[in-house]
Amino acid sequence: MDSQWKSTFREEIEDFKDTIGAFDRGELDRKAYKGMSGGMGSYAQRDPARHMLRLRMAGGRLTMERLKFLAGAVERGQAGRIKLTTCQTIQLHDLSADQVPQLMEQAMDSAIYSKGGGGDNPRNVMCSPLAGVQPGECFAPTPWAEAAADYLLSICREIHMPRKLKIAFSNGVDDSVHTAFRDMGFLARPDGAFSLRIAGGLGAAGPAMGVLAAERVEPRQVLYYIRAMIDTFCAHGNYENRAKARTRFMQETLGPDGLKKAFLDNVAARMAEGGLDVEPPAAPAPKSGDGWIVHPRAIPQKQPGLYAVKYHPIGGLLPPDKPGQLYRLLQNVEGAEIRVAPDETLYLINLTAAEADRALAATGDGACTEFEHSVACIGAAVCQQGVRDSQSTLRALVDAVRAAGVPDGALPRICVSGCPSSCSAHQAGAIGFQGGVKLVDQTPQPAFRMYLGGSDRPGEARFGQLAGAILEADLPALLTELGLAAAARGESWAQWSAAHPEERDAIIAKYA
Ligand code: SF4
Numbered sequence: 001m002d003s004q005w006k007s008t009f010r011e012e013i014e015d016f017k018d019t020i021g022a023f024d025r026g027e028l029d030r031k032a033y034k035g036m037s038g039g040m041g042s043y044a045q046r047d048p049a050r051h052m053l054r055l056r057m058a059g060g061r062l063t064m065e066r067l068k069f070l071a072g073a074v075e076r077g078q079a080g081r082i083k084l085t086t087c088q089t090i091q092l093h094d095l096s097a098d099q100v101p102q103l104m105e106q107a108m109d110s111a112i113y114s115k116g117g118g119g120d121n122p123r124n125v126m127c128s129p130l131a132g133v134q135p136g137e138c139f140a141p142t143p144w145a146e147a148a149a150d151y152l153l154s155i156c157r158e159i160h161m162p163r164k165l166k167i168a169f170s171n172g173v174d175d176s177v178h179t180a181f182r183d184m185g186f187l188a189r190p191d192g193a194f195s196l197r198i199a200g201g202l203g204a205a206g207p208a209m210g211v212l213a214a215e216r217v218e219p220r221q222v223l224y225y226i227r228a229m230i231d232t233f234c235a236h237g238n239y240e241n242r243a244k245a246r247t248r249f250m251q252e253t254l255g256p257d258g259l260k261k262a263f264l265d266n267v268a269a270r271m272a273e274g275g276l277d278v279e280p281p282a283a284p285a286p287k288s289g290d291g292w293i294v295h296p297r298a299i300p301q302k303q304p305g306l307y308a309v310k311y312h313p314i315g316g317l318l319p320p321d322k323p324g325q326l327y328r329l330l331q332n333v334e335g336a337e338i339r340v341a342p343d344e345t346l347y348l349i350n351l352t353a354a355e356a357d358r359a360l361a362a363t364g365d366g367a368c369t370e371f372e373h374s375v376a377c378i379g380a381a382v383c384q385q386g387v388r389d390s391q392s393t394l395r396a397l398v399d400a401v402r403a404a405g406v407p408d409g410a411l412p413r414i415c416v417s418g419c420p421s422s423c424s425a426h427q428a429g430a431i432g433f434q435g436g437v438k439l440v441d442q443t444p445q446p447a448f449r450m451y452l453g454g455s456d457r458p459g460e461a462r463f464g465q466l467a468g469a470i471l472e473a474d475l476p477a478l479l480t481e482l483g484l485a486a487a488a489r490g491e492s493w494a495q496w497s498a499a500h501p502e503e504r505d506a507i508i509a510k511y512a
Pocket of ligand 1: 383386419
């Protein structure tokens with residue numbers, strides 16, 4: 001970002017010190033404060049004396065510069081819990097009112113801008129986590145995602161949208177960023193262009209797949225399409241009712257064809273105006289690999305002899321000592337970078353076999369099975385909107401599944417959201433849970449809605465079907481029984497669930 005933009009943000013941080021101070025002293029209520037703090041990337045937690053700061057990083061790129069900032073924040077005692085999020089950001093939790101603006105300012109020096117991290121703003125731009133190194137990808141969309149992120153930050157003060165806008169770029173082989181159902185989803189094609197879906201999304205009022213708006217978008221023209229989507233949203237979005245304000249509701253008010261026409265008219269108008277072309281980036285100099293390594297967490301890159309090492313802290317909660325440990329490990333490794341994936345996994349990329357070996361040793365404390373790679377939002381113990389504590393629920397499930405000896409693969413990765421806001425994207429999980437309550441003898445009890453059969457694989461995106469409401473206390477027994485039943489047949493979850501749906505549904509029915 002340019003120096004003028006940064007200087008304005010510094011002034012905003014100065015003003016924000018007064019705002020957060022007023023909230024801390026009880027002079028501002030929660031709702032009023034939320035409306036002001038979201039635009040700076042911070043929210044108060046359930047305990048109003050504690051705060052969260054969301055660190056944006058386009059495409060989840062945790063560069064060495066950014067990792068150093070994170071390690072320094074921990075060393076200075078400025079971070080409590082560190083949460084990897086499904087939007088490829090990193091959230092620092094449990095901060096005091098004094099720490100939040102300090103961290104905002106310090107983060108800026110490491111190219112991390114919390115501005116627009118919440119509220120009705122364009123949010124962190126997402127990108128396939130292994131873009132640029134993944135075998136079989138159509139092309140790496142990273143430069144276009146970064147150009148989009150810079151552009152959106154540059155205009156965020158001049159636009160006033162009805163609600164937030166989420167944009168994702170996929171490399172064509174990994175759609176964990178959910179281009180099929182984002183506000184804007186750019187999917188790389190083998191011919192070097194993007195196909196584009198618009199006005200998709202998840203959430204309390206029901207999910208919607210995006211409308212296929214353009215089948216061949218030239219990468220250098222992505223900003224025209226993004227600006228046109230903002231124009232369309234501002235012209236046709238709902239400013240009256242927040243529950244109906246996200247872009248997907250324009251599918252209802254305009255109809256899919258009407259929405260597509262309005263959008264493409266705006267694209268044509270922005271193109272006629274010009275000035276938003278993105279220059280193709282220079283290709284980075286390739287690093288040479290050497291040696292080979294075979295390990296379930298060492299993923300061969302498309303560059304021969306180089307590896308990405310996968311590390312998934314349970315529930316996406318990064319141990320506080322990990323940023324410092326990883327920085328010391330990688331700071332002098334040529335080309336090394338970390339990517340935050342939407343399933344709360346970290347990928348340490350561009351490592352030779354010997355470097356990967358050391359990275360594996362430093363990250364052995366993470367998930368060991370597919371089930372342990374499950375996704376959980378921060379949950380109601382921290383989040384003021386939450387209904388159920390997703391983190392403690394997932395912990396209890398991991399402990400129960402380990403104790404029962406359910407083998408790897410017999411249960412899928414699950415997604416747990418603490419409320420209908422769907423922050424874990426539970427609708428797209430093979431098994432998804434949404435926090436709520438269930439009436440038992442007219443008394444509300446802690447429970448989760450269970451969804452089955454969702455998918456985010458490219459070309460197979462679908463939402464799961466509601467399978468029932470399960471008491472929170474019954475979840476460990478249910479998951480364990482399902483996993484042991486698949487294991488008893490010697491099948492993976494996907495095989496067993498497809499081949500024996502009546503067996504699966506009979507087990508669920510006992511608890512639902
Ligand atoms: S799903 Fe609900 S509880 Fe979880 S982080 Fe989102 S808003 Fe909070």
